[in-house]
Each structure stands twice: as C-alpha cells, then as structure tokens.
Amino acid sequence: MLEGLFITAEGPEGAGKTTVLNKLGTALKQKGYKIVMTREPGGINIAEQIRTILLNKENTEMDYRTEALLYAAARRQHLVEKVIPALNDGAIVLCDRFIDSSLVYQGYARGLGIEEVYSINRFATQDLMPNLTIFFDVDVEVGLKRISDNQGREVNRLDLETMDFHTKVREGFKLLLDKFPERIYEVDAGQSLDKVYSAVKSKIEDLINNKP
Secondary structure (H helix, E strand, O other): OOOOEEEEEEOOOOOOHHHHHHHHHHHHHHOOOOEEEEEOOOOOHHHHHHHHHHHOOOOOOOOHHHHHHHHHHHHHHHHHHHHHHHHHOOOEEEEEOOHHHHHHHHHHHOOOOHHHHHHHHHHHHOOOOOOEEEEEEOOHHHHHHHHHHOOOOOOOHHHHOOHHHHHHHHHHHHHHHHHOOOOEEEEEOOOOHHHHHHHHHHHHHHHHHOOO
8 A cells, every 4th residue: 555645637738737736736845745746758767768759759650559658668667766666655746647648649549449558558557546637628729729829848749740639639538537537537727727726726635635
C-alpha cells in the first residue's frame, strides 16, 4: 500500500492543465504538503530523452506502434525512478499526463485500439493507476487557438496533427470517462482560469481530506 496520493491531469492540447497544476502545486506546498511535480513523457533524465524523440517535429515517419511503445517505456522508467519512491515517501504526486493520454492518443486517435494500448501499459506500470485523474475538457478549436496565441509554448509533433486527430483525442477522453468513472473527474476547461482552478482545487482537497 503506497502512502502518498497519485493525481494526474489529462486533456486535449491547450486545455490549460499545466497552468492549473503548477498553480495548485505551489498552493499545496505553501500549506505544508509534501508535493512532487512531474510530467509525462519526462520527469527524469531517461524519460526526458525519450520525450525529445517523441515530440521532435522532424520525426514524422514514426510508426504508431513505435510511438506507443516509447511512451510506455518512458512511463515505466518515470514510475520506478520518481513516482513510486515519492508515493512510498508519503508525497502527493501531481503528474501532467499519464496512462490515459496513451489510451487516447495512440489507442483511439491513432486507431491502435484502447484495449491493446492499455495492455502494454499495464505491463509497463504493473497496474499502478492514479488515485484521481482530472480531465480538463475544452473545445478543440479553443484549445488549439490557445496554443497558437501562446508564444512561449513549444510547438511539438502532436500539435501539428489534423483537426480530425484532435477531435478524436477529445472523443477518446470522453470514452474514458465512461470506462473509469470512479477515477476520472471532468472539469469544464473552457471557463476562466480562476473557475477551473477553484473546481480542481476543491476536488483535490476533498481527496486529501478523505484519504484513509
């Protein structure tokens, strides 16, 4: 039994999850909680190297199964090197993307099959799942406009996909709401930042306060 809490943030491109998660992490640290902020793919050296390969705009020839396997490999290393030790230490781990992104981006949007991608990720994670996943839902057009308007944000290989691909990504996340209703909490990320932050903060504080 892991002592800490594992909370992940998911959503289409431009949903604002990274901004909200960073703000929340700062607020929880100020309250005295032991917080570990991380991201996928990445979070540790080996996974960050894999991230560079995955998101490089020049790697357009990458096979979809190769892509799925690289995400799973980065995830495995990230878990054993950073996430699990932090949870064993009693920390609250806030992770920007996790397994659901693979199920949606490669499983659903790429057409590899949600269950097929879930299978290789169950092997990678040894069935470790988040205590809570916040799904930041936003219209595709709104999310992509936020990206184009944000000059400081990196434009990666996935940002260059078609509108149809990004629409499927959002559809995929909606499917996961039905698949994991006890774990995934949906937030309307089309609202103002303050409203989104307030909703997420309230949900996570409720989880913390009711932890066994």
